[in-house]
Amino acid sequence: MAITTVPETPRKPGRPPSPYSARPQRTSLGRKVRDNLTGHAFLIGAVLCFVVFSWYPMVRGIVMSFQRTRRGETTWVGWDNYSRIIADPSFWTAWQNTFYFTVLALVLGYVVPFFVAVLLNEFRHAKGYLRILVYLPVMLPPASALYLFKFYAYDPSEAGLFNAILKALHLPTSQWMQSPEMTMPAMVIASTWMNMGGAVLIYLASLQGIPGELYEAAELDGAGIWKRIRHVTIPQTRLILALLAMIQIVATMQLFIEPLILANGAGAEDSATTVAYLIYQHGFFQNDLNGAAALGVIMLVVLAGFSAVYLRLSAKQD
Numbered sequence: 001m002a003i004t005t006v007p008e009t010p011r012k013p014g015r016p017p018s019p020y021s022a023r024p025q026r027t028s029l030g031r032k033v034r035d036n037l038t039g040h041a042f043l044i045g046a047v048l049c050f051v052v053f054s055w056y057p058m059v060r061g062i063v064m065s066f067q068r069t070r071r072g073e074t075t076w077v078g079w080d081n082y083s084r085i086i087a088d089p090s091f092w093t094a095w096q097n098t099f100y101f102t103v104l105a106l107v108l109g110y111v112v113p114f115f116v117a118v119l120l121n122e123f124r125h126a127k128g129y130l131r132i133l134v135y136l137p138v139m140l141p142p143a144s145a146l147y148l149f150k151f152y153a154y155d156p157s158e159a160g161l162f163n164a165i166l167k168a169l170h171l172p173t174s175q176w177m178q179s180p181e182m183t184m185p186a187m188v189i190a191s192t193w194m195n196m197g198g199a200v201l202i203y204l205a206s207l208q209g210i211p212g213e214l215y216e217a218a219e220l221d222g223a224g225i226w227k228r229i230r231h232v233t234i235p236q237t238r239l240i241l242a243l244l245a246m247i248q249i250v251a252t253m254q255l256f257i258e259p260l261i262l263a264n265g266a267g268a269e270d271s272a273t274t275v276a277y278l279i280y281q282h283g284f285f286q287n288d289l290n291g292a293a294a295l296g297v298i299m300l301v302v303l304a305g306f307s308a309v310y311l312r313l314s315a316k317q318d
Helices: 028-064 080-087 089-122 127-139 142-153 161-168 183-207 212-220 225-236 238-252 257-262 275-285 289-317
Strands: 067-070 073-076
Touching: 028 067, 028 289, 067 080, 067 289, 080 089, 080 289, 089 127, 089 183, 089 238, 089 275, 127 183, 142 161, 142 183, 142 257, 183 238, 183 257, 212 225, 225 238, 238 289, 257 275, 275 289
Parallel strands: none
Antiparallel strands: 067 073
């Protein structure tokens, strides 16, 4: 019997080698160089922004504070601008008003956002809507919010919102921004309402990071809400509280837009004159850029000294 053989199926020709397979693979050194170049490119851009918009104006202001420019001629006068600024009675009034506002802002604008955050953290429902409601004033332009307070809330007549509330409660009404005694408290109320939304959200994020076991242990020991806040909440959020305290002090000492809009600048009997507004007055109304620069350097030194003391105390506590 004849044996038949099945012819072999011809093999398909293999795929031609890819031209990219011959490309040498990148070495780890080349990859590191490329990554470093990318990182340094972003870093150089950030540094240039700081140099152009922060460091150069700061250095330029320090140099101008030791100079005097008259009719296009600049001369070196040393400490004359500083002695002239310090001898001005408005200088001490501005610092007194600035410190007064800072203290009031710490009492009201620093404490209120923390307790609002604690209250919102206790809610079980509608947390998102309440957060939006609290943060809504931050999204308003500051000038619009301040004009709202000036012409609607702080209207000295009985048509004003706050005076209408006081009248409904059978309490004496106030002149608000027309009264030297109420100027600073009124600005603190407006500033707190505008800016507390951001602080509330930061506090809420910090509160949600506290372990629930700590509150459960406190409840088992019979601690009420105030003891839980004192012995659990505040110690667990100590770093955030300290950081926001420093940020608020630095921000409130640069108070400017509130007196400019609410009190038309100086306010009744210079009750709203602050250091930042005095700098604006020297630079744009009196055409005294050198005096404004000297006053700005003084504020810089005060804020830098405060920041250094804060960092020193924080390092000791840690």
